[in-house]
Amino acid sequence: MANQDTAGKIIQATIDLIQEKGYKATTTKAIAEKAGVNEVTIFRHFGSKRNILEAAVQKFSYVPLLSQTIREQIVWDLEKDLYLLAKRYMDYLVSIQDFVLIGFKEAGLFPEIDEEIANIPLELKNVLVDYFLQMEQKGKISCPNFEVAALQFIYMNFGFFISRARLGLKVSALSNEAYLRNSIKIFSRGMTP
Structure with a gap:
């Protein structure tokens, strides 16, 4: 359950930042900061920014x-x-x-x-x-x-x-x-x- 909550926070932070700044300007560092997680956590859950977006599309x-x-x-x-x-x-x-x-x-x-x-x-x-x-x-x-x-x-x-x-x-x-x-x-x- 905690993994799903963390993944959800990362996806939502990514969407918010892309909406605000665009895909290219949205960094994994900014996503981590907005989601309240370590940047390493992003890579552990998704591997890359693109994979976060793919997960968002599926979600x-x-x-x-x-x-x-x-x-x-x-x-x-x-x-x-x-x-x-x-x-x-x-x-x-x-x-x-x-x-x-x-x-x-x-x-x-x-x-x-x-x-x-x-x-x-x-x-x-x-x-x-x-x-x-x-x-x-x-x-x-x-x-x-x-x-x-x-x-x-x-x-x-x-x-x-x-x-x-x-x-x-x-x-x-x-x-x-x-x-x-x-x-x-x-x-x-x-x-x-």
Whole structure:
């Protein structure tokens, strides 16, 4: 338990410092100071600054949450299921907004970080493709390309989240709830035979 608490402190200190200074300017010494640990402790737990960021990406991945939702709460009704997934996805993105925005701030500067971050939507895409395949096998949807459908679902939700996170209500005054209900209704109609 103490190891998890220490690791959590190191991850949070890293995120705070990257948000404040950027990835390159964040040193393991500064992370150790902010986390209240020795620099040696950082290397013992993670080995490198990059490994801390990889651990943070895994910690903040929403894929396990959405996979669990599919396993436990799906009712095989496209509109209801997609609304549930979109709501969980949006709520989770809002809860880790600062971390997501760090990813955009640092995008392209460190390809190895981009690779780690790209794994999250890639895994989500695969989970959604599997759900759509099962829905097709049940005769509940018709879609010429499940990968495109999964990406469209991800992009319509992530795009709204980013717009709201960066621009507030300047683009749209719709509530998250109104946006999700209406966008899922439109999306679902396009896949219903």
